[in-house]
Amino acid sequence: MQFLFRVFKTLYGIYGLLFFIASFAIIVPCYFFVFTFLPKKQAPFLGHKISRFWSKFVYFFIMIRVKISGMEKINPSETYVLIGNHQSQLDVPIYALACKNTVRFLAKAELTKVPLFGYIIKKLYVTVNREDKNDRYKSIETMKHTLNEKISIFLCPEGSRNRTSEPLLDFKDGAFRLAIDAQIPLAVLTIIDSKKHHSPLRPLELLPGTIKAVWETPIETKGMTQDDVPKLKEMARQLMIKNLSKN
Numbered sequence: 422m423q424f425l426f427r428v429f430k431t432l433y434g435i436y437g438l439l440f441f442i443a444s445f446a447i448i449v450p451c452y453f454f455v456f457t458f459l460p461k462k463q464a465p466f467l468g469h470k471i472s473r474f475w476s477k478f479v480y481f482f483i484m485i486r487v488k489i490s491g492m493e494k495i496n497p498s499e500t501y502v503l504i505g506n507h508q509s510q511l512d513v514p515i516y517a518l519a520c521k522n523t524v525r526f527l528a529k530a531e532l533t534k535v536p537l538f539g540y541i542i543k544k545l546y547v548t549v550n551r552e553d554k555n556d557r558y559k560s561i562e563t564m565k566h567t568l569n570e571k572i573s574i575f576l577c578p579e580g581s582r583n584r585t586s587e588p589l590l591d592f593k594d595g596a597f598r599l600a601i602d603a604q605i606p607l608a609v610l611t612i613i614d615s616k617k618h619h620s621p622l623r624p625l626e627l628l629p630g631t632i633k634a635v636w637e638t639p640i641e642t643k644g645m646t647q648d649d650v651p652k653l654k655e656m657a658r659q660l661m662i663k664n665l666s667k668n
Contacts, residue, residue, distance in 0.1 A: 427626070434619075434627035437483045444482075448475045449537050456544045465572055468545050469523045476514035484629035485511070485618060489519050491636030495608055497521040500571050501639060502600035505610040506589055506661055507577040509619040511632065512612050516575055519610055519634050524573040527560065527595075547574070561599065568603050578657070582621045588665045589658065597653045601646065606639035609657050611664035635664045 451471050456464050480487055495501070503524060505516055516526065528546040533539040542548060547567065549560035564574045578597070579590035600607040613633040620626060637660045645653065 430623075430626035430628050433629070434625045437627040438625070440482055441479060444475065444479055445537070449541070452541050452544065462570070465525065465545065466523045469517070472514075472517040472545065473521075476518045479514060480518075483627065486631045487515055487518055487634060488631055489515075489634045489636070491638075492519065492521075494636050494638050495520065495522065499606070499639075500568055501573045501606050501608040502568070502596055502603065503573055503575040503608045503610065504578050504596045504657060505575070505634075506612055506665075507579050507582050508612060508614075508616040509582065509621050510624070511615045511619045512582075515612055515615070515632065515634055516610070519636065520573070520575070522573045524575045525564075525567050527564070527574065527576045530556065551580075561595070564599055565603065568599075568605065574599065578654070583616075584621045589661060592654050592658055594650055594654065597650045597657070598647060600642045601649060601653065604643050604645075606641055607653065607657060608639040609637045609660045611635045611637075611661045613665060637664075 448471065452468060455467050455471065459467060499522065501522065503516075503520060503522075505512065505519075513526075516524075526546045528542055528548050530548040530550040532542045532546075533548055535542075547560055547563050550556040567574055574596075576596040576599075578592040578595070580593050581590070583590050597607070611634065613635070615632050618628045618630055618632060640653065640656055642649075642653065
């Protein structure tokens, strides 16, 4: 029975991958039109709407329901530094679905080398080469400029997908330093059990069902200094641990 279940998840994963590729081929021209013909200041806002629509479309056809609670705590007209835990590849579309605010994500620079997908990364994301100190500095300056344009920034403080049995990896300081430096609220999203539907250890397997995500009331950073980074980081971590421990 276990073997048959694994076979089902693998076949379903192949279906999900093929559908993703097909839908991606359809949506790329939409991004191309937006970033080629619309004014530069307007393009990110419509681009994010396209991403949210695409995410809903993909999840509908692979029969995964995303149940998001606490969205009323996030003001669509406010600018935030947003953070979320990272369990699987299914998380990235959830980040878009969970946030009506226009956002730019921080992504690894090597993703820009992926055909077509790299084009979207360059236009919608802030990229960083973690091995290059100068590039890290440039990405921070780009994120600060983005926040000044009233576009929120979304980061994964774990730095990469959590492939361990621990609920969270150690948090890096970047997101917390950015929020304090900009003196804007830090919004915390916890995604629950996405790796049960798509494990980072078995990337070809996929399982339909429901994934939950929870927003907490944003943490105000006004008045904080860089000395408060460890405190802010621990506050965010405990909020995620609380939600992960409930399930």
